Amino acid sequence: MATVSVPGERRSWLVRRPRSTTGFWSWVTTVDHKRIGILYGITAFAFFVVGGSEALLLRLQLAQPEQEVVSAAVYNELFTMHGVTMVFLVVMPLSAAFFNYLIPLMIGARDVAFPRLNAYSYWAFLFGGVFIYSSFFLGGAPNGGWFGYAPNSVLDPTRGMTFYSLGLIITGIASTVSAINLAVTVINMRAPGMTLFRMPVFVWMGLVVQLLLAFSLPIITVGLTELFFDRRFHTHFFDPAAGGDPLLWQHLFWLFGHPEVYILILPAMGIVSEVLPVFARKPLFGYQFVVFSGIAIGFIGFGVWAHHMFATGLGPVANTAFGISTMIIAVPTGVKIFNWLGTLWRGDIRFATPMLFALGFIAMFVIGGLSGVTHAVVPHDYQQTDTYYIVAHFHYVLFGGAIFGLFAGIYYWWPKVFGRFLNERIGRINFWIMLIGFNLTFGPMHILGLQGMPRRIHSYPASLGLGFWNLVATAGAFLIALSVLVFLVNAVASFRRPAEMAADPWDARTLEWLTTSPPPEHNFDEIPVVHSLDELWHRKYAETRGGRVVPVPAGGAGDEHEAVADDSAGHGAGHAIHMPSPSYWPVVAALGLPIIAYGLIFNMWLVGLGVVVVLVGFYGWILEPSAE
Amino acid sequence: MAQLGRSMDVHVVESEHERTSTGLPHLKLAMWLFLASDCLLFGALISTYVLYRGASRVGPYPAEVFDIPYTSVSSFVLLASSLTMVLALAAIQRGDQGQLRVWLLATAMLGTTFVGGQVFEFTTFADEGLTLTTNLFSTTFYVLTGFHGTHVVVGILMLLTVLALSFAGRLPPERAMTVELVGLYWHFVDIVWIVIFTVVYLIPTGTPGGAQ
Numbered sequence: 001m002a003t004v005s006v007p008g009e010r011r012s013w014l015v016r017r018p019r020s021t022t023g024f025w026s027w028v029t030t031v032d033h034k035r036i037g038i039l040y041g042i043t044a045f046a047f048f049v050v051g052g053s054e055a056l057l058l059r060l061q062l063a064q065p066e067q068e069v070v071s072a073a074v075y076n077e078l079f080t081m082h083g084v085t086m087v088f089l090v091v092m093p094l095s096a097a098f099f100n101y102l103i104p105l106m107i108g109a110r111d112v113a114f115p116r117l118n119a120y121s122y123w124a125f126l127f128g129g130v131f132i133y134s135s136f137f138l139g140g141a142p143n144g145g146w147f148g149y150a151p152n153s154v155l156d157p158t159r160g161m162t163f164y165s166l167g168l169i170i171t172g173i174a175s176t177v178s179a180i181n182l183a184v185t186v187i188n189m190r191a192p193g194m195t196l197f198r199m200p201v202f203v204w205m206g207l208v209v210q211l212l213l214a215f216s217l218p219i220i221t222v223g224l225t226e227l228f229f230d231r232r233f234h235t236h237f238f239d240p241a242a243g244g245d246p247l248l249w250q251h252l253f254w255l256f257g258h259p260e261v262y263i264l265i266l267p268a269m270g271i272v273s274e275v276l277p278v279f280a281r282k283p284l285f286g287y288q289f290v291v292f293s294g295i296a297i298g299f300i301g302f303g304v305w306a307h308h309m310f311a312t313g314l315g316p317v318a319n320t321a322f323g324i325s326t327m328i329i330a331v332p333t334g335v336k337i338f339n340w341l342g343t344l345w346r347g348d349i350r351f352a353t354p355m356l357f358a359l360g361f362i363a364m365f366v367i368g369g370l371s372g373v374t375h376a377v378v379p380h381d382y383q384q385t386d387t388y389y390i391v392a393h394f395h396y397v398l399f400g401g402a403i404f405g406l407f408a409g410i411y412y413w414w415p416k417v418f419g420r421f422l423n424e425r426i427g428r429i430n431f432w433i434m435l436i437g438f439n440l441t442f443g444p445m446h447i448l449g450l451q452g453m454p455r456r457i458h459s460y461p462a463s464l465g466l467g468f469w470n471l472v473a474t475a476g477a478f479l480i481a482l483s484v485l486v487f488l489v490n491a492v493a494s495f496r497r498p499a500e501m502a503a504d505p506w507d508a509r510t511l512e513w514l515t516t517s518p519p520p521e522h523n524f525d526e527i528p529v530v531h532s533l534d535e536l537w538h539r540k541y542a543e544t545r546g547g548r549v550v551p552v553p554a555g556g557a558g559d560e561h562e563a564v565a566d567d568s569a570g571h572g573a574g575h576a577i578h579m580p581s582p583s584y585w586p587v588v589a590a591l592g593l594p595i596i597a598y599g600l601i602f603n604m605w606l607v608g609l610g611v612v613v614v615l616v617g618f619y620g621w622i623l624e625p626s627a628e
Numbered sequence: 629m630a631q632l633g634r635s636m637d638v639h640v641v642e643s644e645h646e647r648t649s650t651g652l653p654h655l656k657l658a659m660w661l662f663l664a665s666d667c668l669l670f671g672a673l674i675s676t677y678v679l680y681r682g683a684s685r686v687g688p689y690p691a692e693v694f695d696i697p698y699t700s701v702s703s704f705v706l707l708a709s710s711l712t713m714v715l716a717l718a719a720i721q722r723g724d725q726g727q728l729r730v731w732l733l734a735t736a737m738l739g740t741t742f743v744g745g746q747v748f749e750f751t752t753f754a755d756e757g758l759t760l761t762t763n764l765f766s767t768t769f770y771v772l773t774g775f776h777g778t779h780v781v782v783g784i785l786m787l788l789t790v791l792a793l794s795f796a797g798r799l800p801p802e803r804a805m806t807v808e809l810v811g812l813y814w815h816f817v818d819i820v821w822i823v824i825f826t827v828v829y830l831i832p833t834g835t836p837g838g839a840q
Contacts, residue, residue, distance in 0.1 A: 113654040180661045188648040188657055214665040222672035226771070233760055235767040237676065243683040243764050252672060622789070 017581040017624055029582035031115035032521060036122050037101030038417065043126055044093040050133075051085030052484060054078045056477055059441075063474035065462035072458040076143035077136075077160065079456060083146030084164065087264065088171050089129045091402050095267035096125075096175075098409055099182055099206045101417060105512035105519060106200050108191025108528045113184040115580040116621060121178035123590035128170030131594040135163035138601075145456065147257065150238035150249035154230045159601065165228040166597040172217045172224070173593065179213035182206060191511070193530035197291070200510045201284060204291045205270030208298040209263050216259035216302070223252030232600065247312055254305035262301040264398060265365075266294060268405025269336060272358045275408050276340055278508045279355035280347025283534060286339045293332035293339075300329040310378050311385040319378045326376035333369055337362065352506075353427030357408035360435050364400025368393055371446065386456070389449025395442040407434070407487075412506070419499030419517045426490040430483050437479025444469035444476075509537040522577045583624060589617025659809050663816045666779075670820050673775055674827060677768040682833050684763035690833045693753050702745035703825050706780070709738035710818045713811045723801040729794055732807075735814065736787040739780050746777050769828065776824055779817045786810045 018029040030036060057078050061069040070078065100118065104111055112118050135141045140158030142148070153161045186207045190199070226237040227249065236242035238249050277284045284290060306314060306322040314322075340362055349355070371393040375381045384390055407430075414422050448469050453460065460466050501517035514536050515524050532538045541549050592614030599606025648654060716731035750770070758766045790810055793799045799806065 113658065176665060180658050180665070183661055184654050184658045188650055188652065188654055190649045194649075214661055215668050218665050218667075218669035219672045222669060222676070226676065229760075229767070229771060235761055235771070236764050237767060242767075243685045244680065244767075248676065248679060252676075255672075619789075 017583055019582070026582065028587055029119075029584055031111075031119050031580050031582055031586070033100050033104050033112045033115065033118060034417075034519065034521075034523075036118050037097045037099075039122055040093050040097035040100055040125070043122075043129070044090050044097060047085050047089040047129060048094070049484070051082050051090055052481060054082040054085065056481055058082065059474040059477040061458065062460075062470050064471065065460050065464070065467050067459060073143070075458045076456075077141040080142045080145055080148075080160070080164075081133075084132065084142060084168070085129075086398070087146060087260070088168060089125075089132075091264045091398065091406070092171075092175065093125055094406050095209070095264070095402075096121075096178060098202075098267060098271065098406070098413070099209070100178075102413065102512055103182060103185055103203055103206050104189070105515070105523055106203050106510055107186065107189060107194055108511050108524065108530065109185065109189040110523050110527075110577070111580065112181055113189060114181045116583050116586050117177055117181050119583065119586035120590050121174045121181065123587050124174035124177070124593055125171055127590055127594045128167050128174060131170060131597055132163055132167030135160055135167075138163070147253050148227065148249075149253075150227065150230070150246040151240065153227060153249075154238050162228065162231050162601055165224040165231070166600060169221055169224050169228075170593045170597060172221050174590075175213050176217050179210040179217075183210040183214065186210070191527050191530050194535075195530075197288065198530055198533045198535070200270075201273035201287065201290050201294075202267075202270035202510075205266045205273070205294050208294050209266050212259045212263050212266075212298055212301065216256045216263070219252055220256035223249055223256070226252075228600070247309070250309050250312065251305070254308045255302070257308065258305040259298075259301045261397075262297055264402050265405075266297065268361060268402045268409075269294065271405045271409035271412070272340065272361050273336075274510065275354045275358040275412050276343045277534075278412075278506050279350045279352055279358070280344050281350075281507075282343055282347045283509075283537075284339065285342030285345070287533060290336055290339045293335045296332040297329060300325065300332070304329055307375060307381070310381045323376050323378050327373065330369065330373050330376070337366060337369075352411075353422065353424055353431060354408045354412035354506075356428065356431040357404050357411060360431065361401060361404040361408060364396055364404055364435075364438070368396025368398075368400055371396065384449060386454055387449035388445040388453045388455055391455050392442050392445035392449055395445070399442070400438060404434075407431075410487075413512075414494070415501045415505050416512055416517045416519070418494065419501040420494045420497050421501070421505070422490050422494050426486060426493070430486045430490060433479055433486060434483035437476045437481075437483055440476025441473050441480060442476070444472045448473075504536070507540075509534040511535055514539075522579050581626075583621070585617050585621035585624060587617075589614055589621060592617060653805060655805065655809055656812075659812050663812065666816065670775070670823070673772045674823065677772050677828060680764045680768050684765040686763050688753075688756060688758045688762070688765075690765055690769075690828075693756055693758055694829055695749075695752075696829060698745075699749065699825065699829055702742050702749075703821060705738050705745070706742040706818055706821055709735045709742070710815050712738060713814050717804065717807050717811050720799065720801055720804045720807050725794055725799075728799075728807070729791060732787055732791045732794070736784050736791070739784045739787070739814075743777055743780050743784070746773065765833075772824065772828070776817070776820060779820070783810070783814050783817055786813065 018025060020026040020029070027035065027039065030039075057070055058075070061067055061075055100112070103109075132142070138159065140160045142160040142164035143158065144153035144156055144161050144164070148161055148164055153164075186199070186203055190196075196204075226235075229235040230237050230239065236244045238244050238246045240246060273284055273290055304322060304325045306318055307326045310319050310322070371389070375384060375390075375393065411422055411427055414420070448466055451464075451466065453464070453466050460470075499518070503516050504513040505517070506513070511528055511530070512519070514528060528535065540552055542552050543549055592610045592612075595610030595613055596607050597610075599608070599610055648657075650657070712731045712734040716728055716735060719725075719727035719731055753766075760766060760770050787810060790799065790807060793806070
């Protein structure tokens with residue numbers, strides 16, 4: 001810490017930059033990518049608990065036929081908010097948490113390209129999420145499904161879908177800003193020698209995801225704007241009576257929505273690609289194949305959206321074309337599965353908790369991927385559209401895939417972030433309960449769907465004979481809840497131990513394990529010079545002529561670095577590393593967004609106030625003294 | 629140890645001069661990415677307009693309200709502002725603060741003229757019975773051109789901010805990139821207008837009755 005310079009004393013006619021480094025205000029004003037990553041993680045996990053509780057209520061309602069645990073109107077709000085929450089307020093920000101925390105560390109940088117913009121993204125996301133949830137108290141929550149199909153979403157008499165449109169525009173702004181910021185970071189801030197093809201796969205997937213976000217979010221922003229105008233100002237974008245076409249909404253939504261699917265799953269794929277080599281003690285099999293598959297998924301992901309719309313009557317030509325492109329995108333995805341299996345093949349496998357979750361990811365994702373391919377077959381899709389088979393499919397990819405992958409990441413990087421291990425035994429219990437609970441919940445939904453149970457129904461008659469599997473699914477859902485509880489216990493318990501963690505407890509391969517755990521504010525005392533893929537591994541091990549792997553003897557590159565780290569406090573005083581100072585303005589500028597949004601719903605004067613707040617935020621931002 | 633200390637010095641100096649992996653400054657790369665992203669925004673809006681071209685069930689129809697010569701002049705004004713923007717950038721690169729201020733102000737004024745023209749056009753249309761909710765044409769037309777107008781207003785704000793920074797003495801020639809970035813945004817907004825003007829105004833739309 002001694003190497004971090006104190007912000008300059010230069011005074012300005014504006015307030016000076018905040019200087020607290022501990023306590024509440026230090027977190028509000030922080031621009032440190034690691035702290036922002038932690039904030040993203042905690043917030044997303046809080047929303048995970050909320051969205052999960054909504055799911056439990058849904059499952060309680062469906063546990064038996066003809067129940068009335070919640071009313072049909074509340075049920076609509078619950079399944080809509082469950083989907084909106086899990087997609088926009090859990091998986092996306094939880095992935096953002098990992099990207100924020102890890103990308104600079106993995107590429108050997110001190111921070112992201114625009115630290116204050118990074119803080120702005122977080123606060124805009126938080127305020128957007130709170131804005132959407134405030135709808136429960138201000139005239140009804142969104143109730144038109146997470147994809148808000150017109151004209152139902154336009155005609156609904158409650159305010160819910162207005163909150164939906166504006167709230168998602170706010171979180172979209174947050175994600176777009178963050179995407180540009182992180183993409184510039186990856187493209188422009190790599191350590192010397194860190195060429196693109198020496199970047200960890202997780203960073204590669206990060207780059208692809210940021211570009212997907214930057215190019216898909218504007219499309220949904222336009223769709224949401226049109227929805228908002230239709231609802232608030234009675235325009236005719238999706239109004240069939242005036243000649244408008246409700247299908248336009250579906251096109252705009254899914255042209256964003258399908259890249260979004262990859263936005264949700266690629267981060268988990270990146271995490272798994274980091275975890276497997278470490279715990280199989282082998283390099284990732286076919287690194288370039290995995291990277292190029294990720295890029296291919298990114299490109300093809302923009303060309304498959306209409307497979308969500310086969311049943312809308314697009315005609316045989318469009319249906320065939322999108323059926324084929326959907327089958328094609330399964331190829332690079334399948335390639336990755338084989339790469340991961342190849343990584344495990346004859347590896348020296350350690351079944352630590354991160355590895356268990358990574359293996360769970362592969363198994364569950366294969367099931368979800370295969371049921372996904374069945375939807376590419378158009379006649380089959382006609383049969384499955386809007387049944388529980390679809391619900392089963394996307395939960396296998398988004399929970400069995402994304403959430404399992406993210407949990408692998410949580411267990412793997414926890415020691416780096418907090419300097420403490422999560423308990424291994426509790427971790428294993430967590431994994432097995434979650435795996436069993438997950439399959440009990442969503443496995444039966446395949447059967448329910450094939451039996452014709454439609455999704456989004458509030459209840460079902462006993463005579464249909466759907467009661468048994470629904471009861472099983474409900475029991476499974478509570479097992480999942482139990483596993484999340486076990487994780488929370490594990491997380492809290494980990495803080496009872498002192499933070500004494502070696503820099504590299506897992507014997508890992510990438511640069512974030514080169515620095516201390518947790519890393520200092522400036523990440524690296526000395527920016528590492530990169531010579532190869534898996535740089536850290538090559539600093540620790542060498543191959544003999546016979547192909548045997550041997551540790552590099554003491555005095556090798558790795559040890560030398562540790563000596564530097566130990567001594568940093570001593571000689572650092574003379575070599576100040578300038579880190580960006582904290583700032584109030586990102587919070588202020590972000591706070592203006594929900595004010596504008598409330599104004600658009602309730603009172604146009606509030607819009608003016610919100611615009612003023614945004615402008616004050618940005619001008620304060622431009623004019624505040626720089627740290628240096 | 630001394631050697632390590634020296635190499636550390638080197639990196640600190642490098643980071644202060646923002647030596648980037650691609651050689652492009654962060655801000656310029658970010659601006660290009662933002663503009664690329666913004667292309668999709670206008671792409672979706674223009675697609676909506678094109679999809680609903682000629683689909684209005686009731687009038688007034690485009691051909692009945694458009695005043696092409698009038699909008700051509702205001703388009704010319706906006707395009708001329710790209711020239712003054714270039715001159716502003718050239719001025720700061722020469723270190724000529726006086727010329728910089730003249731051309732920044734000229735660009736902002738031309739932009740304001742364009743927005744003023746748009747406001748006048750909107751009010752004229754409204755007087756002729758074409759409001760936001762009249763028909764599909766009005767809905768798509770006002771939202772598309774309104775989005776573009778908002779972009780121009782943001783650009784004017786940026787120009788005036790840069791102008792104020794120059795008067796405050798906070799825009800030395802080393803910070804010419806600030807002007808360049810505003811310029812990138814400004815040119816982008818101009819180019820988008822060329823597309824909108826062509827698609828919306830110049831390509832004629834038939835009315836459902838067949839009358840042109």
